[in-house]
Amino acid sequence: MKRRTSPNRRPWHPPPKEAPREDGLPAGTPRWAAQMRRLTDRMSRDFLGGPRVVRLAWVINAQKGGTFPFLLLLLWVYGRHDVAAWTYVALHGSYGLVWLLKDFAFPDRSWQQKVTIGGAINAFLFVLGLYWVMGWLMLSRPVPAYPLAEPAWLALCTSLCLVGCTLMIAADAQKYFTLRLRPGLVTDGVHRYIRHPNYLGEMLVYGSLGLLVWHWAAALILAWVWLGLFAVNMRIKEASMARHPEWELYRKRSWWLLPFIF
Secondary structure, three states: OOOOOOOOOOOOOOOOOOOOOOOOOOOOOOHHHHHHHHHHHHHHOOOOOOOOOEEHHHHHHHHHHHHHHHHHHHHHHHOOOOHHHHHHHHHHHHHHHHHHHHHHHOOOHHHHOEEOHHHHHHHHHHHHHHHHHHHHHHHOOOOOOOOOOHHHHHHHHHHHHHHHHHHHHHHHHHHHHHHHHOOOOOOOHHHOOEOOHHHHHHHHHHHHHHHHHOOHHHHHHHHHHHHHHHHHHHHHHHHHHOOOOOHHHHHHOOEOOOOOOO
């Protein structure tokens, strides 16, 4: 039996599919984001050519797991025993361990791709290793003159780091386990009001470490990572999410990073 349709109702047709981009990025990716992604991919995946034999996750986990020993070595080399130095080591080193726990429990598939040896070296030198530079800046010089009393400043940085860790873990866990059950947009939980809570969490973590370091070079490192990598990734992610029918409604009721602000 044929299903009757109302004479005033137009038959539904799926929206036309946009032609895929040659670079593999989702349709709607801004030109600036596409150019930046091509540059970073060339530097971190195929630099110097050759076979892709190193998983990017190995490089990331080596840096995260090596942070505690590296910082403890700096403490010994520079003879730092003050509370600010130990607070920095505890926060930065523990975050590395949290990352390893997260990767063990719900690994990110994007980090499982293999890269060339040159690409792995670049990924460490130009991104991951810069976080160790922040640790060196903190531990190789006396305690900086903070804008607030030192106990208050340490408490502020510790609070920001704890909130950031919690938000990042919650966002990545929700996304990982939700998408295992159903594909599509994740628009509830910690994603309800902000579209990139995992990035916000990581920015709070490293932002708190940058405040502890309190040096212009740390600010430049964070600016490079946040603008050169995070902003590009978030913009490409939004172009990918735009293919879902509920995207427009979700975009209108949510914010990039900070509710009611941005």
